[in-house]
Amino acid sequence: MLDFRFPTALQMVLSVAVAEKQGMRSTSATLAAALEANPSFIRKLMVPLTKDGIIVSTLGRNGSIHLGRPAEEITLRDIYLAVIDDKRIWASRPEVPARCLVSANACWYFKSVVNEAEQASLAVLARHTVADSLAELERGDKRACAEYGAAQEAETADK
Template sequence: MLDVRFSSALKVLLFLAVAAESGSPVLSSAQLAERLDANPSLVRKLLVPLVREGLVESVKGRTGGTKLARPAEDVTLAEVYRCAVGDKPLWACRPESRHVCLVTAHTSDYFTRLTQQAEQAVLGAFADQTLADGLRELRSLERNAVQQS
């Protein structure tokens, strides 16, 4: 099963970006969990690295929650990816076996290099895309869906 931390973190930040545009920028973990169809404790765990890296900030008090720490135009998808995934590699290599031939002796190193290249490609693709770009694309998809129905 593929890891869903990045897509979940991206959704949370997109929810917060929409909330900021609507004038109600603070959403509680319960509100975010309901929108994600997830448990609030899972959402709070997901928020920890986003807060630590300054993408979102916590608002204390009875009407507290989280909000974007920077405008959506200033948050790249590469930042979101790094916060959500951390140092976990994109893919994991099969466990090493006895080194009895060319393949078993060097596959791990080869696979590590492939994974690093793929990760750099992902980060490169995400480096120039922002949350604001994501909202524009979601709105375009919504307009197209409405026109087709």
């Protein structure tokens, strides 16, 4: 089963950062609509992001969501660890009967490889901040390319 918590949380945080830059307000409803995600899923992801100080939300009619600290101080690793909790990238198969060299040792070996992969992934995520990510998105913005423009025009014409 695919886990969409990290990519959704990353989009949420980046969207909040963009809205702040533009002086606009972010809410769970606006994020859910923009990300085409279930509003309850967005609110569920807000809990660990708030707990870890990545975002701050105010309640009430005029409530909004803001970054909890400067974009330069929030790494993608912070976001990942906040929403993934203790779930491993891949799970081993611990209930395999130990009948041969492979089945007797696959579990511990797999766990060691997964641990190495996770540490490498976390190191990469730690090198990227929300500010870096926004700058990279702005540099690589494809909305100006012909394919994107044509797709947007077609979508608008269909409405």
